[in-house]
Amino acid sequence: xxxxxxxxxxxxxxxxxxxxxxxxxxxxxxxxxxxxxxxxxxxxxxxxxxxxxxxxxxxxxxxxxxxxxxxxxxxxxxxxxxxxxxxxxxxxxxxxxxxxxxxxxxxxxxxxxxxxxxxxxxxxxxxxxxxxxxxxxxxxxxxxxxxxxxxxxxxxxxxxxxxxxxxxxxxxxxxxxxxxxxxxxxxxxxxxxxxxxxxxxxxxxxxxxxxxxxxxxxxxxxxxxxxxxxxxxxxxxxxxxxxxxxxxxxxxxxxxxxxxxxxxxxxxxxxxxxxxxxxxxxxxxxxxxxxxxxxxxxxxxxxxxxxxxxx
Amino acid sequence: xxxxxxxxxxxxxxxxxxxxxxxxxxxxxxxxxxxxxxxxxxxxxxxxxxxxxxxxxxxxxxxxxxxxxxxxxxxxxxxxxxxxxxxxxxxxxxxxxxxxxxxxxxxxxxxxxxxxxxxxxxxxxxxxxxxxxxxxxxxxxxxxxxxxxxxxxxxxxxxxxxxxxxxxxxxxxxxxxxxxxxxxxxxxxxxxxxxxxxxxxxxxxxxxxxxxxxxxxxxxxxxxxxxxxxxxxxxxxxxxxxxxxxxxxxxxxxxxxxxxxxxxxxxxxxxxxxxxxxxxxxxxxxxxxxxxxxxxxxxxxx
Numbered sequence: 268x269x270x271x272x273x274x275x276x277x278x279x280x281x282x283x284x285x286x287x288x289x290x291x292x293x294x295x296x297x298x299x300x301x302x303x304x305x306x307x308x309x310x311x312x313x314x315x316x317x318x319x320x321x322x323x324x325x326x327x328x329x330x331x332x333x334x335x336x337x338x339x340x341x342x343x344x345x346x347x348x349x350x351x352x353x354x355x356x357x358x359x360x361x362x363x364x365x366x367x368x369x370x371x372x373x374x375x376x377x378x379x380x381x382x383x384x385x386x387x388x389x390x391x392x393x394x395x396x397x398x399x400x401x402x403x404x405x406x407x408x409x410x411x412x413x414x415x416x417x418x419x420x421x422x423x424x425x426x427x428x429x430x431x432x433x434x435x436x437x438x439x440x441x442x443x444x445x446x447x448x449x450x451x452x453x454x455x456x457x458x459x460x461x462x463x464x465x466x467x468x469x470x471x472x473x474x475x476x477x478x479x480x481x482x483x484x485x486x487x488x489x490x491x492x493x494x495x496x497x498x499x500x501x502x503x504x505x506x507x508x509x510x511x512x513x514x515x516x517x518x519x520x521x522x523x524x525x526x527x528x529x530x531x532x533x534x535x536x537x538x539x540x541x542x543x544x545x546x547x548x549x550x551x552x553x554x555x556x557x558x559x560x561x562x563x564x565x566x567x568x569x570x571x572x573x574x575x576x577x578x
Numbered sequence: 579x580x581x582x583x584x585x586x587x588x589x590x591x592x593x594x595x596x597x598x599x600x601x602x603x604x605x606x607x608x609x610x611x612x613x614x615x616x617x618x619x620x621x622x623x624x625x626x627x628x629x630x631x632x633x634x635x636x637x638x639x640x641x642x643x644x645x646x647x648x649x650x651x652x653x654x655x656x657x658x659x660x661x662x663x664x665x666x667x668x669x670x671x672x673x674x675x676x677x678x679x680x681x682x683x684x685x686x687x688x689x690x691x692x693x694x695x696x697x698x699x700x701x702x703x704x705x706x707x708x709x710x711x712x713x714x715x716x717x718x719x720x721x722x723x724x725x726x727x728x729x730x731x732x733x734x735x736x737x738x739x740x741x742x743x744x745x746x747x748x749x750x751x752x753x754x755x756x757x758x759x760x761x762x763x764x765x766x767x768x769x770x771x772x773x774x775x776x777x778x779x780x781x782x783x784x785x786x787x788x789x790x791x792x793x794x795x796x797x798x799x800x801x802x803x804x805x806x807x808x809x810x811x812x813x814x815x816x817x818x819x820x821x822x823x824x825x826x827x828x829x830x831x832x833x834x835x836x837x838x839x840x841x842x843x844x845x846x847x848x849x850x851x852x853x854x855x856x857x858x859x860x861x862x863x864x865x866x867x868x869x870x871x872x873x874x875x876x877x878x879x880x
Binding site: 281283284287288291292295296298299302303306309310313314320324325326327328334335336337338339340341342343344345347348351352355356358359360362363364366367368369370371372373374375376378379380383384385386387388389392393396400401402404405406407413416417419420421423426427428429430431432433436437440441444448529532575576 | 639642643645646652655656657658659660661662664665666667668670671674675678679682702705706709716717719720721722723724725727728730731734735738739741742743744745746747748750751752754755758759762765768769772775776777778779780781782783785786787789790791792793794795798800801802803824825863864865866867868869870871872874875
């Protein structure tokens with residue numbers, strides 16, 4: 268265990284935000300989940316007791332009859348904003364006094380940095396480069412992430428959970444988002460920061476970053492495993508496998524959408540366009556973990572090889 | 579001139595009488611001065627105060643409401659909000675903090691611009707100058723960088739909160755879209771700023787980043803169907819981003835202009851829309867009363 272190496276990575280000034288992220292994201296996930304569960308308990312109570320549902324104010328916030336429904340922004344909101352500004356300024360001051368922004372040697376095109384890493388918030392994309400070619404990892408998938416995020420409100424046909432924390436009423440939406448945000452995006456940022464060393468080689472936390480290490484990764488393409496050698500054969504085989512993946516994921520996802528009565532009820536509300544868009548984005552999103560497993564566990568580089576592009 | 583004095587007053591005045599007159603005038607002035615000084619104890623009654631704030635500062639509901647509504651910096655707020663909407667456990671305050679960080683970044687960034695030349699010759703030296711010679715220059719640069727990193731975290735957490743509370747649902751769908759664009763702009767702002775110190779870190783990060791643009795389908799010279807459409811390293815989308823085929827002085831200037839002028843302006847416009855829509859879509863989303871599964875209404879068909 269090379270603690271010095273671990274400390275060197277964790278204390279690099281530009282990595283401090285990720286250390287902060289590792290603390291903040293679990294905290295806020297717990298903070299949100301705790302309220303979701305509290306709300307879910309109240310929802311369960313209201314569902315079994317229609318009389319209570321008629322009179323209850325339906326929030327877990329403290330409430331008493333006679334309390335005014337609204338409060339003045341001045342001072343009840345402005346004092347919070349003022350306090351937040353002071354706290355943030357204080358944190359920034361301490362942070363800026365304690366830690367210096369990194370400055371390396373002057374830019375030198377003839378001397379490549381190793382590892383040469385993107386800013387930490389793009390490390391997820393850089394890590395995706397291991398699993399997909401640059402046109403996919405650098406251009407198509409980032410665009411689809413953005414478009415997919417923008418499409419969320421238009422694909423979500425579930426009218427429940429509008430403006431309050433809940434898990435029970437939006438199980439699928441919460442799982443899908445947390446999978447994309449916490450597992451795919453943030454964990455890849457963490458992998459890119461803490462695990463990828465010189466040559467973008469996988470070093471476990473605490474392992475020394477050996478600049479001379481070479482990994483002989485005999486990566487194979489899927490058609491090679493099946494002994495397909497002709498270009499045409501590879502193209503057709505890859506196309507079939509990709510289609511197969513699409514079909515299996517689509518069917519599995521359809522099963523999730525029609526899993527129980529509630530899911531079926533929401534499914535009934537979806538338009539065809541909503542359904543197909545959602546399928547498209549889920550299939551695209553799931554291709555990342557599938558290729559991660561294929562690459563990391565089975566050393567498979569490409570599935571589909573054509574003269575124009577490889578996937 | 580005694581003759582003149584006689585002419586004006588019609589009679590000759592003694593020196594004592596003159597002294598008495600001056601004394602009485604001074605007394606009047608003194609009383610007036612004391613009175614005015616006393617009124618300053620209540621500065622809200624002064625013309626200066628009234629001209630600036632217009633509204634009385636007291637805890638009457640009307641004054642509180644007008645205090646917010648008649649102030650250009652506060653008028654983004656409504657006069658009153660739902661009592662639960664100020665609960666920190668619901669809001670997390672991340673949107674507001676992101677905006678505050680944007681303001682901090684604009685302020686520190688403007689100060690940094692006084693010391694920075696976007697040219698290959700001077701850029702790196704300017705950073706050294708900032709770090710070693712400019713008073714508080716190091717603090718300024720540190721604060722700009724850490725605020726930028728912090729803003730990315732707060733923007734992500736803001737999005738996470740908005741998702742978890744389902745606040746993107748009707749009628750706030752469009753504001754979520756604007757928010758996603760703002761998140762992209764935040765990351766682009768940070769990314770363009772990365773190159774500006776012109777050091778190894780920024781140079782290679784931007785080289786890695788823009789190399790991906792080579793592979794853009796159709797528009798990059800190494801992307802699928804790019805060469806077939808006549809893309810080369812000298813006319814593709816990466817060339818347009820960098821103003822050249824390598825990260826050099828043109829790229830530095832482009833990054834500078836995107837970073838300091840173009841993206842902040844675009845982001846400001848989107849922010850204005852974002853905040854405007856928060857109000858027009860009925861204020862922040864909640865916490866709203868919970869809806870039960872049995873209360874789902876049949877949706878109107880098109």
